[in-house]
Amino acid sequence: MSAETSTRPAPPARAARRRSQEVRNLPAALLFVLPAGVGFVVFFLWPTLRGIWLSFTDSTAFNTGGFVGLENYQRMVADPVFWNAFKVTIWYVLLNIGLQTVLAVVVAVLMHRLTQSMAIRGIILTPYLVSNVVAAMLFLMLLDYQLGFVNELAETLGGDRIMFFGDQSLVIPTIALVNVWRHLGYTALLLFAGLQTIPENLYEAGRVDGASEVRMFRSITMPLLRPYLGLVLIVTMIGSFQVFDTVSVATQGGPANASNVIQYYIYQVAFSRGYDFGYASAMSVALLVVLAVIAVVQFRLTRANQNDMA
């Protein structure tokens, strides 16, 4: 991607002409950047800066507080619910991203190698078109211990009823699977786009050499898909860390904090426990730092900015 397209040094006169042209184009360029720029400043930059400031104050939902230094961060470090929330969130991300990525690669490869049908691609994407809240409510009904279709089916087939959302050890895997169901098609489609950039002639060459599909997947598909996979991993993992709607609708963090993920805990602290914006902001900043670190590390590890095809 960023494989330097080593531009030949331009003759000085032409370079100067281009620079003056760039200056002349500046107002137009700014005009084009303006809408996105305003959005960025108003909806991202300003709230982020304000959130960081709030994390150093004792502000509540209703009143702006004063500067309290690192008090909120000290409280965070000593708060067992916060650490539990972090643990729960990481467990969720591991299950959610692990399963989702593997399945998405499989689905993408199947789409790429087996079918060109637009209809099938469309069907695969449909769960993503369902809103998170609706998906959570749907599964809440399907998986209900007493009345849920899945449990009725399990019992009819001679199995036991399962407390999907009510069991402490099952609740996070259940929520993770619900969101895998919802995001699988979308993730697969992103990877599918990456697969389409792999030249067909590589596979032809592979076939000529007598390579099996599995061998071609290992030696052609995976290495060339890597930058796309890296990017998809970063984006989906950041999204996964911010899981909120499913928890809010299906479990409210229960049973007994077993699904109290970090975003839900932040929300509770800010809007229902004590209206404590200062502490909630401190936890949000902690989450921001963690996500930034993860993104950078992943970017490095997967070398998502380099393409082996270049």
Next chain:
Amino acid sequence: MRKSVHVAVAGSLVLALGACSSGGGSGSGGSGEEISYWLWDSNQVPAYQACAAAFSEENPDVSVTIEQFAWDDYWTKLTASFVGGSGPDVFVDHLSKYGEFAAQGQIVALDELVEKDSVDTTIYAEGLIDPWRYADGSLYGLPKDWDTTAFFYNEAMVADAGYTADDLWSADWNPEDGGTFEQIVAHLTVDANGVRGDEAGFDKSNVAVYGLGINPNFEETGQMQWANFTGSLDWDYLDENPWGTRYNFDDPEFQKAVDWFYGLADKGYAPAAGVFSEETLTQVGSGKVAMGTNGSWATGTFKALEGIDVGIAPGPVGPTGDRASVFNGVADSISASSKKQDAAWEWVQFLGSSACQDIVAEHAVVFPAIPESADKALAAFEAKGWDVSAFFSYREEGRTFLPPITIRAGEVNAIASVAFEDIALGNKDASSLTEANEQINAVLAD
């Protein structure tokens, strides 16, 4: 006083749509002011629409728009609307919630208004107005109605087990062996082979009908779970209520009662935590539960259950010799951010007067705060053939007590709800409440 999760979410979606499309409310229109009024109980909407119409007749220049949001969303929406400056002018407020709003200056102290218009605040039933005085002594709500909790039972199942309503009314209870109340619950429990809970060969792992349903509402009040039992001990939530600063969850007798209560599930007499995600209304309605606690506000919905005749019995008589219930009062508060303070106050006065409370009484949904109106409600319930005397029984021959009222109630609730759910899930026993109690007291001392 809360609806379960599913209903809450579904309800809020529907109502959000309703609120968008309807726009105008029940007011008689006119060119004058329009004030908004929020409440959480959908069963009460018709009654208050009738009140709003009567109010607009008296005050043609003011109309009232009623909006309803289910319990779980109600407080979130209210908080968000306060933050955003778009809150309702008047809203139904709850004892466990108003302290925080008062502390944050989001609701109006009514004392001066009461004095200015010489409103008679002695007309309300005893003990209803005092809890609405905040720690600083100011009044933040005019009482509208009260509730107690009792046991709603499936009449056919109770008759099958060989009991009469009198047996339920005369049940006694203690934290050691559960008294005759536990015997009744055990006998009401039936496993898949038709063996009753107190008979030899009872299979507690395969229960068809549970004797006692348990609401999935884990709260510091225990109102929907254990409060009818612990109230009949020589015990109270706080060192003083309201505005105490030390909880008594570390009391050994209380902990024994809590262990007994959640232990019913281990015996197979009650569903384990997570088996039912809905309240006892749904549990009894499903035919898988014989009896369950709920509040007087739920009477109408229990009576509306199809194919099931429901009777109501009060809590059992406990070690103190009294039956007991939380006595919870609901009131109307005015938002500090309301730009129509005068009209809002007029409406709150009207809501707190017998003019409106008599109208509410006729609808037979709740018991109004003014005793004469409450009597009319009782008559309206009787006219429907519903015996609701169980809810009054605590006032006449038992003990009623306030839910715990403290500052920082949200924080207290968060700690307590997890602590109680941990016990119900079997992660801990009730002695763990001592630690939770320390955490709560630390919050209150802060």
